[in-house]
Amino acid sequence: MVRxxxxxxxxxxxxxxLQRAGESLGADVRxxxxxxxxIDITKGEVNPEVLKGDVVIQRxxxxxxxxxxxxxxxxxxxxxxxxxxxxxxxxxxxxxxxxLRRAGVPTxxxxxxxxxxxxxxxxxxxxxxxILKPVVGSWGRLVSLIKDVETAKVVLxxxxxxxxxxxxxxxxxxxxxxxxxxxxxxxxxxxxxxxYRYAAxxxxxxxxxxxxxxxxxxxxxxxxxxxxxxxxxxxxxxxxVDCLESERGLLVHELNSVTEFRNAAPAxxxxxxxxxxxxxxxxxxx
Amino acid sequence: xKVKCPDCEGEIKVPDDAIAGxxxxxxxxGQEYEVYFEDGKLKLKQAETVKEDWGE
Numbered sequence: 001m002v003r004x005x006x007x008x009x010x011x012x013x014x015x016x017x018l019q020r021a022g023e024s025l026g027a028d029v030r031x032x033x034x035x036x037x038x039i040d041i042t043k044g045e046v047n048p049e050v051l052k053g054d055v056v057i058q059r060x061x062x063x064x065x066x067x068x069x070x071x072x073x074x075x076x077x078x079x080x081x082x083x084x085x086x087x088x089x090x091x092x093x094x095x096x097x098x099x100l101r102r103a104g105v106p107t108x109x110x111x112x113x114x115x116x117x118x119x120x121x122x123x124x125x126x127x128x129x130x131i132l133k134p135v136v137g138s139w140g141r142l143v144s145l146i147k148d149v150e151t152a153k154v155v156l157x158x159x160x161x162x163x164x165x166x167x168x169x170x171x172x173x174x175x176x177x178x179x180x181x182x183x184x185x186x187x188x189x190x191x192x193x194x195x196y197r198y199a200a201x202x203x204x205x206x207x208x209x210x211x212x213x214x215x216x217x218x219x220x221x222x223x224x225x226x227x228x229x230x231x232x233x234x235x236x237x238x239x240x241v242d243c244l245e246s247e248r249g250l251l252v253h254e255l256n257s258v259t260e261f262r263n264a265a266p267a268x269x270x271x272x273x274x275x276x277x278x279x280x281x282x283x284x285x286x
Numbered sequence: 287x288k289v290k291c292p293d294c295e296g297e298i299k300v301p302d303d304a305i306a307g308x309x310x311x312x313x314x315x316g317q318e319y320e321v322y323f324e325d326g327k328l329k330l331k332q333a334e335t336v337k338e339d340w341g342e
Contacts, residue, residue, distance in 0.1 A: 061342075
């Protein structure tokens, strides 16, 4: 029997759905809270004992917990969904853009700067309104739509008071999208489902964490192609690919390595948890 | 099962199949708690608040 370990730090709908899916497929699924665990990284074997499994699905909501725990598990030969490098790249918008560009995946125009003055020039170059994003962060947090230079100066002043990571200024063109973006779920080499995410009233960001609404989207060849290519570009097994509709076609702006699907599964009718679990079991048997 | 809120002593309902790490909140004061087990006994501790690197 395949033993699938699901590591978590906070139980969400997704982790429970994965557990149920695994059990229905006849796997021995163990949900392990790793928050308070302590791990001897010089032992050269999986420890603590509870983390011993044929495959691990990494579901920590804390990105850095997720990243370092994956490094530890991979170092002793455990296959992890997702791999360390995929998690590292997906967790950083700048590294994601670099990987996508190298793989020929279309992205919004992006300019990076390292100082306030550099950022002002970058914004000027991209043109207002522009978007300023932290390189690390999720759920739309601190993603700012900057409409003019006055607002830019205020936001940059605030940024200077934060951790040095927030002084990596990632400036992106604002795509005049219909008030929605697209999330496409890729498992292995297959795009399994897609949703439109409509921004909540009074909100320009379409993240479902900010009240965005999920509506089923019929996948087309273009979406399948860019999404699978994007997943490959970062080496992810299971990933949520976020795309924007533009005059230049679909542009990929973000990848999510611990993707949430509680809204997408009912909207699309696709059993996303089951698809992920089937893939995990296949990976364990390899 | 029912557990007393550590803050306001309100009555918190915890599902019987609760898993360690599950979040419950007090209907009276709104405080969020995380379920954990010690010596097989279900207990509550203050839930972690959202951190900068949280997300998907």
